[in-house]
Amino acid sequence: MFPPGALVRVRNxxxxxxxxxxxxxxxxxxxxxxxxxxxxxxxPNPEDLAFARPAATRALYHVAxxxxxxxxxxxxxxxxxxxxYEHWLEPVQ
Amino acid sequence: MDKDVPRAPHDxxxxxxxxxxxxxxxxxxxxxxxxxxxxxxxxxxxxxxMSVDELRRGIEAIPEAEYHRLSxxxxxxxxxxxxxxxxGVITEAELRAALERV
Numbered sequence: 718m719f720p721p722g723a724l725v726r727v728r729n730x731x732x733x734x735x736x737x738x739x740x741x742x743x744x745x746x747x748x749x750x751x752x753x754x755x756x757x758x759x760x761p762n763p764e765d766l767a768f769a770r771p772a773a774t775r776a777l778y779h780v781a782x783x784x785x786x787x788x789x790x791x792x793x794x795x796x797x798x799x800x801x802y803e804h805w806l807e808p809v810q
Numbered sequence: 811m812d813k814d815v816p817r818a819p820h821d822x823x824x825x826x827x828x829x830x831x832x833x834x835x836x837x838x839x840x841x842x843x844x845x846x847x848x849x850x851x852x853x854x855x856x857x858x859x860m861s862v863d864e865l866r867r868g869i870e871a872i873p874e875a876e877y878h879r880l881s882x883x884x885x886x887x888x889x890x891x892x893x894x895x896x897x898g899v900i901t902e903a904e905l906r907a908a909l910e911r912v
Contacts, residue, residue, distance in 0.1 A: 734816050739867040744817035745824045766863035788824045 718776060723753040724809040725780060727801065739767030742805045745787055750809060754779040757800060776803040819874035844883040851886060860893050868892045 719725060729748030732738040741763055757779055761772035777800055784795035822828050840848075854860040868889025872880065880888060894900045 731816050733818050737867075737871065739863060739870060743823045744815050744821045747815070763863045763866075766861055767867035769861070769864060 718756070719753040719778060719803070719806065719808070721753055721755055724750065725753055725806040726750050726809050727780075728805050728807055730805075737768075739764055742801055743799070746782065746799060746801070749782055749787055751780040751782045751799075751801075751806075753806075754781050754798065762802065762804075777801070778803065778806070780806070818870055819872075819877050820870045841883075847883045847887045847890070851890060854890065854894075859897070859899060860890065864893055865889050 727742065727746045727749050731747065732740055755778065757777045759774045759776045762775045763772070765772035779798055780801050782797040782799065784791040784797050785793065787797060817825075851860075851862075851865060855862065865886065866889075869877075869885045871892070872885060872888055876888075877885065891900075891905065895902060895905065
């Protein structure tokens with residue numbers, strides 16, 4: 718579990734290249750550093766629900782990202798706030 | 811500058827091609843077709859035949875050119891049809907016969 722303020726990195730993983738998938742982690746965030754804002758709850762993993770497979774419960778977070786670093790546009794202080802599941806997040810030391 | 815990554819066709823956030831197109835934010839009236847598709851998805855969910863997550867996976871599997879050509883609810887009916895065929899709820903013969911009656 719990540720507390721609010723925890724520094725994280727989105728896994729730089731591309732399941733799209735390994736076969737049919739349903740993932741809710743947008744391509745532009747893979748490998749990007751972010752900051753956990755809050756825990757939103759825990760939900761059955763949609764990556765499994767999408768294939769009618771048994772789905773483990775996963776924590777879902779609001780994670781903030783520095784927008785200029787993601788899209789090379791916007792001003793310092795602009796942020797993206799994205800909902801991401803815990804298994805897509807790695808701790809940053 | 812777009813990253814050269816193996817993104818799926820529906821994963822459009824930040825893709826420059828779409829940043830250059832104005833976003834249509836006007837509300838659209840729903841057609842009878844739209845409402846019927848929405849109701850059908852609702853019933854399939856209540857009856858536990860098909861989840862919203864399965865609907866989304868089916869939409870995301872639509873080939874890119876077709877994905878951009880289809881309206882919102884046409885993507886839904888395409889996904890619902892694919893899901894029901896794969897699950898064996900309907901057969902291709904039944905689908906073809908039903909389409910011929912329309």
